[in-house]
Amino acid sequence: DIQMTQSPSSLSASVGDRVIITCRASQFISSHLHWYQQKPGKAPRVLIFAASSLQSGVPSRFSGTGSGTDFTLTISSLQPEDYATYYCQQSYSSPRTFGQGTKVEIK
Amino acid sequence: QVQLVQSGAEVKKPGASVKVSCKASGYTFTSHYITWVRQAPGQGLEWMGWISGYNGDTTYEQKFRGRVTMTTDASTSTVSMELRSLRSADTAVYYCARVSGFTDVFDFWGQGTMVTVSS
Numbered sequence: 001d002i003q004m005t006q007s008p009s010s011l012s013a014s015v016g017d018r019v020i021i022t023c024r025a026s027q028f029i030s031s032h033l034h035w036y037q038q039k040p041g042k043a044p045r046v047l048i049f050a051a052s053s054l055q056s057g058v059p060s061r062f063s064g065t066g067s068g069t070d071f072t073l074t075i076s077s078l079q080p081e082d083y084a085t086y087y088c089q090q091s092y093s094s095p096r097t098f099g100q101g102t103k104v105e106i107k
Numbered sequence: 108q109v110q111l112v113q114s115g116a117e118v119k120k121p122g123a124s125v126k127v128s129c130k131a132s133g134y135t136f137t138s139h140y141i142t143w144v145r146q147a148p149g150q151g152l153e154w155m156g157w158i159s160g161y162n163g164d165t166t167y168e169q170k171f172r173g174r175v176t177m178t179t180d181a182s183t184s185t186v187s188m189e190l191r192s193l194r195s196a197d198t199a200v201y202y203c204a205r206v207s208g209f210t211d212v213f214d215f216w217g218q219g220t221m222v223t224v225s226s
Binding site (some may be wrong): 034036038045050087091094095097098099100 | 153
């Protein structure tokens with residue numbers, strides 16, 4: 001199975017800050033990497049698919065980069081509605097696997 | 108618009124079975140897989156497997172093989188997931204999600220179904 005490791009596990013940031021979350025795969029996954037946002041009590045929603053493509057309706061302050069084994073999710077200017085938990089997920093092979101999540105909290 | 112509507116919360120005793128349904132609308136049901144992901148309280152996301160809306164082909168995560176069955180009813184655009192021999196560790200929110208045909212991203216999600224296993 002491909003292991004997905006996110007860092008950090010949690011972070012505190014202020015409105016307007018630039019936030020970067022990283023995700024590392026235990027083996028090559030090309031660009032088969034997606035990012036989801038989950039708020040408490042809600043289902044996840046996709047932000048970025050195929051490493052760098054912005055899902056329709058997602059604000060442009062979200063961006064994704066990377067390929068191979070190392071990926072990043074960047075929020076260019078954190079907004080109050082961005083406080084949530086973020087997950088990466090690989091779709092290179094089965095079983096599909098998620099990172100453990102990164103909780104973004106208010107500083 | 109694409110919608111996935113799941114059945115309501117369940118409380119089960121250890122050893123029992125639970126069946127969660129997921130009714131799809133707003134797209135061609137037979138053109139997509141539906142996947143199931145669960146989330147234990149305070150924990151991360153765990154993939155369980157998926158089923159083709161076209162022909163019912165399934166792939167289950169090894170951890171759940173022998174205990175899980177996913178089925179599809181194209182006439183009602185509904186997918187169901189049955190989990191048997193429940194134990195307390197199966198207490199979780201169970202989500203269905205549509206799988207994008209192009210990138211395999213889980214692009215639309217149901218609202219989740221809480222399953223509680225308790226004696």
